[in-house]
Amino acid sequence: MDLQQLRYVVAVADTLNFTRAAERCQVVQSALSHRIAALEREVGVRLFARSSRRVELTGAGAAFLVGARECLAAADRAVADAAAAAGVVRGRLAVGVIVTTAAVDVPEVLQRYRARHPDVRVVLRSGRSDDLAAAIRAGELDIAFLGLPEGERPAGLETVVLDHDRHVLVVEAGHRLAGASGVALTEITDETFVDFVAGTPARAQSDRAFATAGLVRDVAYEAGMVELIIRLVARGLGVALLPQAFIRPLAEDDPRLALIPVADGPRRLEYLAWSRFNPSPATRAMLDVLGVRPSSPRS
Structure with missing residues (x-):
């Protein structure tokens, strides 16, 4: 089993289509199908139920997918940490934004971030403040701009008030x-x-x-x-x-x-929120662009 096989599994799970998964991974479909079949033989279970018209995760595949995503995230974090130790910020930064964000000019912030860290791939997601906060806690987002009623704070996250x-x-x-x-x-x-x-x-x-x-x-x-x-x-x-x-x-x-x-x-408070647990180098770099000093990593 190797990381490339895990990436193929995730791509098929996301697209539920072997052809689109192969296009995403930039390989021919036959190669992707062969590697997934080999992985299924190795683990001894079918990960996908497939026919000529339909692809679905099996129960075993859904269970395997959770660990596969965690392994890939850990591998990406290891690469990012190694690069950061050498003074280069790389990897992926997932940013959540409510549509009524006004305390900061998000495109301008991203422009400054890009100028400093061109090797980071930024992914944007819009949504409700409660959903974005939950996504940070679940590890799906690194950082988010939120808006909440006065007196309410995002639970379980590091936050700084941007504006009243x-x-x-x-x-x-x-x-x-x-x-x-x-x-x-x-x-x-x-x-x-x-x-x-x-x-x-x-x-x-x-x-x-x-x-x-x-x-x-x-x-x-x-x-x-x-x-x-x-x-x-x-x-x-x-x-x-x-x-x-x-x-x-x-x-x-x-x-x-x-x-x-x-x-x-x-009255509303606009917050910047991020995970309390060991923010990634890309996240810390964004906090630096915003002039926010994170606390020491917590275990």
Whole structure:
């Protein structure tokens, strides 16, 4: 058994197609199939059930895949550590980003990172703050930019607060409140709201503010994408509460929208989060670019 065979197994498991797996690994399909068959003979079990039309992991294959991924990650980390000891940062950096990140200019940060460490392959993943934090804990992400309600921290991770932000009310330009110098939650509780999906950290920020004020509101539209929320508001279908630092630059370029400060509105903290356990050289290099000093590795 060797690492290349493990890479072939992972590629087939990811694509569920021997042809696409071979293309990903840059080998001919016959060679990949031969190596996997040899591995199956060595371990004494079938890893894949396959026919002319379909490929699936067997139960044994699913169990084998977990260890295969761990072995490949350990091998990649060994190479990265050796290179770092020689003063070169290599390997892979998996970065999670919420779509409303505003505390840092992520493309600009990646540009500086690339200039310093061109040998690192950066993989970006967007998603909800809770999902991204869970991915760091699971070893799927190295570092992430998160947004959480005030008073809430990502559990089990190293974090640094990047910014404190307030939400503003976003309305269509012809709305009765457009141009107001400010509002309170009691003045907008009867409005029709557009918001993120219930149960997400982005939605919790507004839900908690209304609950704290003892108010109930009507969320008529739920959306998983902030772009869709903005479009619904611009059509006059409802109003929304969004982080000021994120929405203000967009509203300045969109005459369909108006922003109103909310005196007792939601507040958000933007975090940078990474694993407490032995961050990789690529992760430490990103922390350095961001001016963050990590704590000593923990066992």
